Amino acid sequence: EPEVTQTPSHQVTQMGQEVILRCVPISNHLYFYWYRQILGQKVEFLVSFYNNEISEKSEIFDDQFSVERPDGSNFTLKIRSTKLEDSAMYFCASSEEGLGGDTQYFGPGTRLTVL
Amino acid sequence: TQLLEQSPQFLSIQEGENLTVYCNSSSVFSSLQWYRQEPGEGPVLLVTVVTGGEVKKLKRLTFQFGDARKDSSLHITAAQTGDTGLYLCAGLQTGANNLFFGTGTRLTVIP
Helix, strand or coil, X not given: CCCCEEECCEEEECCCCCEEEEEECCCXXXXXXXXXXXXXXXXXXXXXXXXXXXXEECCCCCCCEEXXXXXXXXXXXXXXXXXXXXXXXXXXXXXXXXXXXXXXXXXXXXXXXXX | CCCCEEECCEEEEECCCCEEEEEECCCCCCEEEXXXXXXXXXXXXXXXXXXXXXXXXXXXXXXXXXXXXXXXXXXXCCCCHHHCEEEEEEEECCCCCCCEECCCEEEEEEC
């Protein structure tokens, strides 16, 4: 069964450093998403991406964040200058379409630890 | 912020018992998804409900979407220890494609 994959599974970085989190969405899906989950808190939406541009973003997704689809398979989330409060699980998801009844499938996540 | 409240937050039951988890909101959703999440892993989809009043069954799990599409429930019959986990509901609003996640229900099934 097709699945969303993410690398690395765990990333440790120093405050102020740039990190890139990578995702390979399900191959025939057109919409891609990033969510994050701070330890003990709810899963929160960051950004959605369609047709090589951001379609929606939340208040969390500020100028420190960017997303890119550098080739036909990868979808990346970059944090330019990490802060302690960026420590969280980051989940990538994808869906066939962005319609109301469509289902989003999640990857296993990348645990980001900012020291 | 669209709030999806789940209740109960924690539930501990004996193997073989039945249980129901609720997901409530004051907002209308075009669809609602139920996920199960293990510690340190991503949410794994259980079901998507789209139509008001819809009922879907997945073996011992029964999912219902409220008539007004503001609430949903998950009923587990004859719980097993393998049902232990965090159950999340998440809703999509019309015209948006970002999921709003509920607060989660952590279920523990005791042998």
